[in-house]
Amino acid sequence: MSNIPKKYADIVQAWKETPLDCAEDMLSIFVIAHIYRVLKLGPNQVEKSGLGKGTGLIPDGLIYADENRDKAPVIVAEYKKRIPELATADEATFMQLCLQEKSLYREALGYRDNNPKNNGIRQYLDNSNEKIEKNRLAYYGLVFNGDFFQIWRRVDGLILPLTPLQRMTEETIPLLIQQLEHCLKSPRKGLVVSNWNRKGGVGKTTNTINVGAALALEKKKVLLIDWDTQNDLARNLLPSWEAKEQKEDFWSKCLDKLYNKLDSEAKEILKENTENLEFCLEGNKKRTFSLDVLSAEEKWLNLFQANDSLTEKRKVEFMQKAIHLLAFDYDYIFIDTSPNSDIWTRSMLFCIDALLIPADLSIKALHHAVEVHDITIKEVREGKKINKNLYFSPWNLGVAYSNCAEELKPNSQLEKIISKQLKKQEFQGYICQTNLKVYNQAKVAEAEHLPVICWEKSKSASLFQELAKEVFLSHHFITN
Ligand SMILES: Nc1ncnc2c1ncn2[C@@H]1O[C@H](COP(=O)(O)OP(=O)(O)OP(=O)(O)O)[C@@H](O)[C@H]1O
Ligand SMILES: [Mg+2]
Missing domain, CATH: 3.40.50.300 (P-loop containing nucleotide triphosphate hydrolases)
Structure with a gap:
């Protein structure tokens, strides 16, 4: 822990204490709340509510650039549960487990290997999705399960990775925070x-x-x-x-x-x-x-x-x-x-x-x-x-x-x-x-x-x- 900047030490500690089979809703208490705190997000900058009129299409998290919620959210998040198989895998196996068909990572992105109705982060960034009000379309998407994370970027209809798929480690936690800070600062970068x-x-x-x-x-x-x-x-x-x-x-x-x-x-x-x-x-x-x-x-x-x-x-x-x-x-x-x-x-x-x-x-x-x-x-x-x-x-x-x-x-x-x-x-x-x-x-x-x-x-x-x-x-x- 000694080399980790103080700012991140809290998250690293919390993450280490997260059970390897942490359920999705518990992830918020164990890690996500700490991430939001380091990002200095105010109470109005984070919400969990629908993207359009009516029910359905409620992402796991929406993060705004400031307290003004009239503007579109900057980041939309899709959280998944932690599974011991991923948490304990060696480096090569970890990537293989993420990328193989029916994986949790692919599910988080919206691949339909497992379930024809699965939508993942893709649906929340889809500018052709009629269920999303235009001023509620975020610029970035985060997929996260406590072991993998990746940030996606949306420019008009195009959705492309901003970062590669990364494994959560003591070294990458500061990177994740810096990446999220970058997103919050530059939603409209060309x-x-x-x-x-x-x-x-x-x-x-x-x-x-x-x-x-x-x-x-x-x-x-x-x-x-x-x-x-x-x-x-x-x-x-x-x-x-x-x-x-x-x-x-x-x-x-x-x-x-x-x-x-x-x-x-x-x-x-x-x-x-x-x-x-x-x-x-x-x-x-x-x-x-x-x-x-x-x-x-x-x-x-x-x-x-x-x-x-x-x-x-x-x-x-x-x-x-x-x-x-x-x-x-x-x-x-x-x-x-x-x-x-x-x-x-x-x-x-x-x-x-x-x-x-x-x-x-x-x-x-x-x-x-x-x-x-x-x-x-x-x-x-x-x-x-x-x-x-x-x-x-x-x-x-x-x-x-x-x-x-x-x-x-x-x-x-x-x-x-x-x-x-x-x-x-x-x-x-x-x-x-x-x-x-x-x-x-x-x-x-x-x-x-x-x-x-x-x-x-x-x-x-x-x-x-x-x-x-x-x-x-x-x-x-x-x-x-
Ligand atoms: N869609 C098109 N319709 C008509 N002509 C075209 C079209 N696309 C390219 N051309 C013609 O083909 C030629 C080569 O095109 P262009 O200069 O765009 O290629 P380039 O890949 O930029 O070439 P260079 O390698 O020299 O930079 C041009 O003279 C252009 O007029
Ligand atoms: Mg040319």
């Missing part, structure tokens, strides 16, 4: 995403612009960051890009401020260099949307890369900090990078919460998509572990077939080839149902420096809107 594949020309930039625009049309605040030395995103959206002459390497300037702990000045530099673009829909000038774009010229991006006054590790850490600062001002931030593994791509991988992988219907693009999904992302997560980060990311949103000449028809020759390839690579991830087919309207939009979403009625715009709905706006539960 989601940082990239459309990225190691394969070039698959639609990364086009998807970034148009999925971003589709979300902006839904009144989401969206920032597009161009970290590709080709500057395709900036050239695509800013008619004056070629004539522009940026005077300085603003990313280095920003990092310099961060290095000197001048966070608000750092953020100011980024704001000064952000262009706010207003768009209106063709044929309906009254319907508008806006996108923010942050782009540095190629020469400055290269200079930043070559600058060796800081190690690459430090540069990446500062970029994470810069993006974190911006994330409080947006609903979504998309970062566009080149397919190469330059410092910008590596920074992006460490900054994002989630990755959507575009792949055209070629075997080459698919091969890289699966490698990025299964290998690159895991390597980044491992890299973050060393820093004892509060949470792990990125999470895989899936593969989106993009830049496709034709839709992929079920049972077609190509569909069979692709299925065989995915099977060969043992791909377990999500494949988006929306196929982004190539239409000339998207090329016209590119030439006019506009997102194709401006032609809202076009087939191309519809597909991007469909993808934005499928991945972000409709109920979408991600576990990868």
Whole structure:
């Protein structure tokens, strides 16, 4: 107990005294009450009541950011009983017991292995659940049984892990508290995403612009960051890009401020260099949307890369900090990078919460998509572990077939080839149902420096809107 900060010692002690078969309702007395106390939650900040009108759908706990219950709760909790089998398992068996079918952990998440009516935490975060009043939808979900815990995050319809599944130990109890404190402080932090594949020309930039625009049309605040030395995103959206002459390497300037702990000045530099673009829909000038774009010229991006006054590790850490600062001002931030593994791509991988992988219907693009999904992302997560980060990311949103000449028809020759390839690579991830087919309207939009979403009625715009709905706006539960 000696190494445990005093603040947590109380919970650790209480947890150690919790019976290994502690029933769900007793867990509150043994541990949860102590957690709430360390979080300094007032009596009005915690409640156990229904999420909608009428009965049913009563979660085990709702936690509010402050005493004002008019705002949505920040955290919704699903508690389960403790079982000795889990409490006494060794490390490897513990994970196996949690992840196997019909486990208590899976039940807490809402898998229906055991019981077709089981709903778990998923139902409380489901934005399509008509039983939940919209202002009662929480931003985070906690599943906890005294031995396992995990925090989930909801952004619009998307539900993704904020932390990996963790085992409750003396060491992880402080982490759990810090994670919950982070949630309570930042319920509205934007989601940082990239459309990225190691394969070039698959639609990364086009998807970034148009999925971003589709979300902006839904009144989401969206920032597009161009970290590709080709500057395709900036050239695509800013008619004056070629004539522009940026005077300085603003990313280095920003990092310099961060290095000197001048966070608000750092953020100011980024704001000064952000262009706010207003768009209106063709044929309906009254319907508008806006996108923010942050782009540095190629020469400055290269200079930043070559600058060796800081190690690459430090540069990446500062970029994470810069993006974190911006994330409080947006609903979504998309970062566009080149397919190469330059410092910008590596920074992006460490900054994002989630990755959507575009792949055209070629075997080459698919091969890289699966490698990025299964290998690159895991390597980044491992890299973050060393820093004892509060949470792990990125999470895989899936593969989106993009830049496709034709839709992929079920049972077609190509569909069979692709299925065989995915099977060969043992791909377990999500494949988006929306196929982004190539239409000339998207090329016209590119030439006019506009997102194709401006032609809202076009087939191309519809597909991007469909993808934005499928991945972000409709109920979408991600576990990868
Ligand atoms: N949905 C689409 N409809 C029409 N054209 C498309 C579509 N998606 C991509 N394209 C075209 O394919 C080309 C490559 O797309 P894009 O530049 O988005 O790919 P990328 O992955 O960003 O490429 P790079 O690897 O060079 O960064 C572009 O010229 C673009 O016009
Ligand atoms: Mg590109």
